[in-house]
Amino acid sequence: MTVLSALRTGPRAAPARLRVGIVKFASCDGCQLSLLDLEDELVAIAERFDIVEFPEASSQRSSGPYDLLLVEGSVSSPDQAREIVELRRAARMLVTIGACATTGGIQALRNWADHDAYRAAVYAHPEYVDSLATATPISQHVQVDAELHGCPINAGLLREMLASLAMGRRPQIRDEAVCAECKRRGAVCVLVSGGTPCLGPVTRAGCGALCPAFARGCYGCFGPKEHANATELAAWFEAGGRAPSDVGRLFAGFTAYAEPFRSLITERRGTRMVGDGPIVSPARPVEPAPMGVPTPTEPVAPLPLAVAAPPEPPPPTAAPKRRPSRRKR
Amino acid sequence: MGTLPTVQAQPPTPTAASAGSWFLARANLQVLIDLLRSDGRTVVGPTVADGTIVLEEIESTEQLPAGWHDDQAPGKYRLASGGDDRLFDYTVGPTSPKRWTFPPRVPLAVGQRDQGSVSFQAVHPDAPRVAFLGIRACELAGLKVQDRVFLGGPFTDEDYRSRRSATLTIAVECAVAGGTCFCTSMGTGPAVRDGADLVLSELAGGFIVRAGSPAGAELLVRLPLATASTDQTMAARRQVESVAEAIGDPVATEGLRDRLLAQWDSPRWLQIAERCMTCTNCTLVCPTCFCSSVTQRSDLDGSVNTNERIWDSCFSLGFAKVAAGNFRSRARDRYRQWLTHKFATWLDQFGSFGCVGCGRCITWCPVGIDVRAELAAVAPPLETRTADLEPAATTPAEYTIARVRSTRLETADTATMLLDRLDPAFPAGAPGQFVMVNLPGFPPLPISISRYRPDGIELTIRAAGPATTQLTSLARGDEIGLRGPLGTAWPVERAVGRDVIVVTGGIGLAPLRSLIDAILAQRLRFGTVRVYYGARTPKDLLYTDELERWAARDDLEVGITVDRAGAESGWTGPVGIVTHLFDRATWDGSRAVAFVCGPERMMEATAQVLGERGLKPDRIFVTLERHMECGIGLCGHCQMGRYFVCKDGPVFSLAKLTDVFGREGI
Numbered sequence: 001m002t003v004l005s006a007l008r009t010g011p012r013a014a015p016a017r018l019r020v021g022i023v024k025f026a027s028c029d030g031c032q033l034s035l036l037d038l039e040d041e042l043v044a045i046a047e048r049f050d051i052v053e054f055p056e057a058s059s060q061r062s063s064g065p066y067d068l069l070l071v072e073g074s075v076s077s078p079d080q081a082r083e084i085v086e087l088r089r090a091a092r093m094l095v096t097i098g099a100c101a102t103t104g105g106i107q108a109l110r111n112w113a114d115h116d117a118y119r120a121a122v123y124a125h126p127e128y129v130d131s132l133a134t135a136t137p138i139s140q141h142v143q144v145d146a147e148l149h150g151c152p153i154n155a156g157l158l159r160e161m162l163a164s165l166a167m168g169r170r171p172q173i174r175d176e177a178v179c180a181e182c183k184r185r186g187a188v189c190v191l192v193s194g195g196t197p198c199l200g201p202v203t204r205a206g207c208g209a210l211c212p213a214f215a216r217g218c219y220g221c222f223g224p225k226e227h228a229n230a231t232e233l234a235a236w237f238e239a240g241g242r243a244p245s246d247v248g249r250l251f252a253g254f255t256a257y258a259e260p261f262r263s264l265i266t267e268r269r270g271t272r273m274v275g276d277g278p279i280v281s282p283a284r285p286v287e288p289a290p291m292g293v294p295t296p297t298e299p300v301a302p303l304p305l306a307v308a309a310p311p312e313p314p315p316p317t318a319a320p321k322r323r324p325s326r327r328k329r
Numbered sequence: 330m331g332t333l334p335t336v337q338a339q340p341p342t343p344t345a346a347s348a349g350s351w352f353l354a355r356a357n358l359q360v361l362i363d364l365l366r367s368d369g370r371t372v373v374g375p376t377v378a379d380g381t382i383v384l385e386e387i388e389s390t391e392q393l394p395a396g397w398h399d400d401q402a403p404g405k406y407r408l409a410s411g412g413d414d415r416l417f418d419y420t421v422g423p424t425s426p427k428r429w430t431f432p433p434r435v436p437l438a439v440g441q442r443d444q445g446s447v448s449f450q451a452v453h454p455d456a457p458r459v460a461f462l463g464i465r466a467c468e469l470a471g472l473k474v475q476d477r478v479f480l481g482g483p484f485t486d487e488d489y490r491s492r493r494s495a496t497l498t499i500a501v502e503c504a505v506a507g508g509t510c511f512c513t514s515m516g517t518g519p520a521v522r523d524g525a526d527l528v529l530s531e532l533a534g535g536f537i538v539r540a541g542s543p544a545g546a547e548l549l550v551r552l553p554l555a556t557a558s559t560d561q562t563m564a565a566r567r568q569v570e571s572v573a574e575a576i577g578d579p580v581a582t583e584g585l586r587d588r589l590l591a592q593w594d595s596p597r598w599l600q601i602a603e604r605c606m607t608c609t610n611c612t613l614v615c616p617t618c619f620c621s622s623v624t625q626r627s628d629l630d631g632s633v634n635t636n637e638r639i640w641d642s643c644f645s646l647g648f649a650k651v652a653a654g655n656f657r658s659r660a661r662d663r664y665r666q667w668l669t670h671k672f673a674t675w676l677d678q679f680g681s682f683g684c685v686g687c688g689r690c691i692t693w694c695p696v697g698i699d700v701r702a703e704l705a706a707v708a709p710p711l712e713t714r715t716a717d718l719e720p721a722a723t724t725p726a727e728y729t730i731a732r733v734r735s736t737r738l739e740t741a742d743t744a745t746m747l748l749d750r751l752d753p754a755f756p757a758g759a760p761g762q763f764v765m766v767n768l769p770g771f772p773p774l775p776i777s778i779s780r781y782r783p784d785g786i787e788l789t790i791r792a793a794g795p796a797t798t799q800l801t802s803l804a805r806g807d808e809i810g811l812r813g814p815l816g817t818a819w820p821v822e823r824a825v826g827r828d829v830i831v832v833t834g835g836i837g838l839a840p841l842r843s844l845i846d847a848i849l850a851q852r853l854r855f856g857t858v859r860v861y862y863g864a865r866t867p868k869d870l871l872y873t874d875e876l877e878r879w880a881a882r883d884d885l886e887v888g889i890t891v892d893r894a895g896a897e898s899g900w901t902g903p904v905g906i907v908t909h910l911f912d913r914a915t916w917d918g919s920r921a922v923a924f925v926c927g928p929e930r931m932m933e934a935t936a937q938v939l940g941e942r943g944l945k946p947d948r949i950f951v952t953l954e955r956h957m958e959c960g961i962g963l964c965g966h967c968q969m970g971r972y973f974v975c976k977d978g979p980v981f982s983l984a985k986l987t988d989v990f991g992r993e994g995i
Contacts, residue, residue, distance in 0.1 A: 183613035184433035188379035201608035
């Protein structure tokens with residue numbers, strides 16, 4: 001079932017008002033707040049979509065079913081692992097939003113650590129804390145129809161996804177490196193001009209090259225791009241004099257658990273971010289997937305949203321064109 | 330800003346201005362900027378930003394990068410300042426004029442849908458009147474390349490046309506060589522030849538200025554100028570020449586298109602793909618890359634759609650995608666697409682390389698992939714001698730002396746001499762060239778060099794008259810006079826990546842032997858190689874030992890025929906004229922290059938059969954024999970139509986000879 005066929009109502013059918021739910025797991029809520037950032041179009045969105053569940057915006061609760069379910073956050077506890085399966089049953093289409101839901105998020109760094117030791121160190125009564133040893137992306141638990149990446153997601157891309165669903169077309173989200181946005185924007189490459197390590201060449205576009213435009217290297221918030229050649233970029237960083245452990249740490253950010261970043265971090269054993277325990281196997285689906293969808297025995301690669309010839313999100317309007325100048329006067 | 334010059338030459342008229350060189354005091358550069366701005370132009374020039382020299386709108390010379398120098402290497406750009414206050418002592422940064430003439434985003438149209446009907450409203454943004462100050466020869470070349478793409482027709486880009494026609498270019502000739510520059514190889518710089526309205530060369534205290542267009546001449550008239558002294562213009566010329574010398578010739582462009590197109594299946598593509606990020610940086614900093622995509626942004630019900638054209642890249646995943654799949658999903662496919670377009674297929678489409686040698690793709694590749702090195706690895710140039718030496722002696726008044734080291738009898742009347750102790754110019758010659766040989770008392774003769782050896786050359790001579798009879802009877806230690814090597818060579822580089830056909834008869838094998846040596850020395854660079862050789866009788870075959878060695882090779886097809894075998898010879902091979910060896914063969918000659926030498930009627934018949942096999946006249950090369958006395962095109966003996974065979978030949982393509990080849994009485 002594709003994004004299109006899931007919701008297509010026929011070319012001439014009167015548009016139906018889709019029933020939309022927004023739910024969260026282990027996350028900061030920043031991604032769902034992106035929807036509220038679409039201030040100018042909230043009314044139009046509300047006319048077109050019946051938002052029945054949106055914890056950041058309304059105390060109203062719903063149990064489904066949903067035409068569209070936006071899922072934020074990673075699966076970090078046994079409860080969440082059960083709940084996502086329930087929700088999948090209630091949703092015709094499930095779209096994960098943000099780095100946590102799509103890759104495990106920053107909390108997935110614990111997948112390289114000793115979970116029990118940490119829990120004991122932090123909590124006075126660890127026995128009351130019912131958490132999994134790993135934080136894992138939603139796609140590792142249930143079938144996901146589409147993913148929207150970023151930490152947080154780009155509001156413009158969320159809007160594009162909603163618009164495409166409303167119209168029954170493919171969303172125009174470009175599958176390219178951050179570099180493409182960086183160059184269109186006219187920002188100077190921080191890696192080449194200053195030697196600042198930057199994950200832009202291996203990171204999916206979508207942020208408008210926000211960090212490089214402010215003289216910071218890309219942190220990889222939007223996750224690895226297609227053909228992410230992290231091995232070569234890491235080798236380049238090391239050839240520039242960085243220790244392998246430091247290079248591994250560069251990739252161990254918000255999307256560390258996404259391949260190929262994950263393997264790269266693991267290979268550089270000195271780069272364990274926390275603790276030095278064994279690497280834990282990720283959780284597996286605990287129940288069959290709903291609605292007749294075969295249970296994924298391996299993490300399912302969700303449909304990429306990107307298609308040919310799409311737009312990139314408009315660059316943040318508030319961002320200055322250039323970072324603070326180091327001009328010689 | 331500054332002071333007006335105390336010396337003002339005769340105010341130039343536009344006509345006079347366009348002819349001469351003038352001197353603009355550095356203090357008066359601001360006058361130029363002010364003039365441009367008062368004309369309503371936006372002045373875009375180099376300025377330091379973000380640790381880099383970028384192009385940006387400027388208003389004052391204060392914004393120019395005085396005293397800044399760049400250090401560029403693959404994947405690396407660093408700025409340093411100090412030592413002086415020169416304004417243009419650096420090469421190109423990441424920005425190119427493309428950003429203004431072909432902006433990263435351009436609104437195209439607004440499409441609307443209302444019930445069943447649709448409408449489109451084209452958007453025509455106003456083209457800013459931009460004056461580029463300080464752009465370089467390679468950037469002018471980049472503009473010309475995009476001119477051919479967008480305005481060369483049959484369809485044209487009107488947005489580009491309006492922007493381009495509103496630009497004024499004030500170029501600066503480079504005074505330093507960048508670490509990734511190769512304009513010299515691409516023939517685009519560093520000297521500014523054309524395409525600029527004004528050209529500046531920075532000297533101490535100011536600039537040599539010359540006009541390159543009527544618009545530039547008009548501008549010159551309004552500037553406070555002094556006449557440039559000869560010393561100043563010479564200094565400017567020496568400055569840019571030293572840049573060219575510093576850059577050298579990093580990319581061998583001779584035959585590059587054909588060499589590259591012969592490498593679709595090179596394993597090197599995969600090696601590059603292991604390093605390539607497919608991040609699009611090379612294409613987006615390139616001043617000529619023109620790929621774009623049209624994007625739509627619609628309202629929530631799709632009734633209003635804004636179309637925008639944005640920079641795209643052949644390195645993007647979706648760039649060659651259709652519903653059923655992606656034609657270039659792999660990184661190696663994308664890199665190959667880019668490199669072969671820039672350096673090969675661009676020539677077919679637009680008549681020039683798609684590369685101007687600015688080096689941006691090298692500097693701004695985040696992992697330092699160097700197109701100069703990749704070209705050399707994928708499509709290496711033919712091995713060239715370190716230096717092409719001048720002929721050792723040219724005029725018939727001067728001869729150098731060579732010594733006969735050995736003489737070997739090939740047939741009853743033909744001998745091969747090895748000459749040594751000779752001028753290094755001779756072993757440095759090329760296959761197909763000849764020497765003028767002089768034995769005092771006999772008329773000088775042109776003889777093809779049949780083999781190059783590190784320490785000498787070989788001449789194969791048939792005793793056809795008194796002089797040649799004397800020559801063939803020379804013994805070890807005898808000396809002779811030599812001039813040369815002279816004439817044109819077999820264009821071996823044209824055959825790289827192609828099949829090779831060699832057809833020869835009789836003594837004609839001699840000038841082709843050095844060609845076959847050159848091909849066998851780099852056998853892998855060529856496709857199938859076929860040699861067809863005909864002689865009068867088995868006893869007239871030259872180089873019989875070598876013929877056997879060649880025939881024994883797997884990578885060489887050798888066909889030999891004789892006119893008459895005779896019962897006593899024991900010949901079991903084919904009998905007949907040489908074309909019978911292949912006039913019923915099945916090979917396809919459309920991807921072949923042929924080299925032919927023999928009697929003229931034999932070459933004519935051969936050319937006809939080769940034509941039937943699919944070889945075009947521009948891929949059939951012959952070498953002609955004519956009476957040569959001087960060997961340098963001054964005595965008139967060897968004239969053939971519009972050619973002097975000694976100087977314009979003896980190797981010609983059939984395409985060059987069409988109307989005179991085979992014609993009697995010429």
